[in-house]
Amino acid sequence: MNLTSPSQVKAWCIENGFHPNKVLGQNFLIDRNALVSIVDAGLAGCPDANGAEVLEIGPGLGVLTEELLNRGCTVTAIEKDPVLAARLAESLGNPPKLRVVEADALDWIAGTRIDSDCNDYGNAVPQFDAMVSNLPYQAGTRILLELVKRREIPSMTVLVQTEVAERLAAKEGSKTRGLAGVWAQLDYDVRIVRKVAASCFWPRPEIGSSVVTLTRHDRNVGFSAKERDVFHRLTKKAFEHRRKQLGSIFKDLIQSSARAEELANEDWINLSKGIAENEDA
Numbered sequence: 001m002n003l004t005s006p007s008q009v010k011a012w013c014i015e016n017g018f019h020p021n022k023v024l025g026q027n028f029l030i031d032r033n034a035l036v037s038i039v040d041a042g043l044a045g046c047p048d049a050n051g052a053e054v055l056e057i058g059p060g061l062g063v064l065t066e067e068l069l070n071r072g073c074t075v076t077a078i079e080k081d082p083v084l085a086a087r088l089a090e091s092l093g094n095p096p097k098l099r100v101v102e103a104d105a106l107d108w109i110a111g112t113r114i115d116s117d118c119n120d121y122g123n124a125v126p127q128f129d130a131m132v133s134n135l136p137y138q139a140g141t142r143i144l145l146e147l148v149k150r151r152e153i154p155s156m157t158v159l160v161q162t163e164v165a166e167r168l169a170a171k172e173g174s175k176t177r178g179l180a181g182v183w184a185q186l187d188y189d190v191r192i193v194r195k196v197a198a199s200c201f202w203p204r205p206e207i208g209s210s211v212v213t214l215t216r217h218d219r220n221v222g223f224s225a226k227e228r229d230v231f232h233r234l235t236k237k238a239f240e241h242r243r244k245q246l247g248s249i250f251k252d253l254i255q256s257s258a259r260a261e262e263l264a265n266e267d268w269i270n271l272s273k274g275i276a277e278n279e280d281a
């Protein structure tokens with residue numbers, strides 16, 4: 001099947017009695033140009049695509065999976081839908097460089113230690129060079145932020161709704177600045193690569209999407225586990241009351257009339273370091 005042919009994808013669904021599941025965010029990418037640009041962006045950071053270890057969350061019918069394999073990558077694909085997970089490898093001709101895991105990505109991430117030989121699913125877990133995914137609508141942001149927190153994958157390229165993309169890339173002082181941006185940017189540089197129209201998916205979603213690349217930076221490698229914990233707690237609380245001045249949320253801890261969205265990550269880092277040090281004292 002040509003996975004960027006809308007008529008072939010629809011025909012496959014009809015023949016197999018498969019109804020795309022809204023709750024699982026099943027909007028299949030059916031546009032060749034968008035496919036090429038997401039995979040190009042996804043592999044740009046890999047010195048050699050041939051042999052790169054790539055993680056894909058939500059492979060669906062396998063449009064990205066197939067392109068990644070064609071470029072020579074080894075792909076670990078995590079799919080929650082048992083019907084799609086069961087057919088993926090065979091539908092692509094059982095490629096030796098493909099591993100399919102049927103799991104909810106959030107459980108899989110939680111049960112996976114990338115530095116150990118084996119995870120809860122009994123799979124060997126490689127050191128990934130990149131993650132490339134068209135993420136499901138509902139769970140997408142959570143899945144991405146879990147991976148961001150772990151800092152294990154140097155490059156992550158995802159297709160998400162444009163709104164989510166803008167939040168991930170938002171700088172301090174902008175209206176869309178929120179937890180997603182603050183957390184993602186702690187260890188990753190976020191770049192919006194391009195927009196992808198709603199018409200590039202089937203079924204067609206209500207809103208358009210964008211390709212976003214997160215590239216790990218090493219500016220905060222010295223930030224300790226304890227300071228990171230303070231950083232996440234502090235920013236979570238601050239953005240829960242985003243209209244309030246920080247001084248009124250944190251009383252004696254922070255004297256400031258600024259609101260959460262106005263602070264740069266450097267400010268949050270300095271505050272977290274100060275608080276962590278005080279907690280130690």
Ligand code: SAH
Pocket residue numbers: 024025026027028029030057058059060061062063064078079080081084103104105106133134135136137139
């Ligand atoms: N990558 C495919 C499919 C994208 S649709 C394409 O671009 O066409 C999103 C996919 O994520 C679907 O296959 C859906 O079943 C899967 N999915 C949804 N929630 C998931 C989760 N929590 N963990 C893993 N896969 C999930």
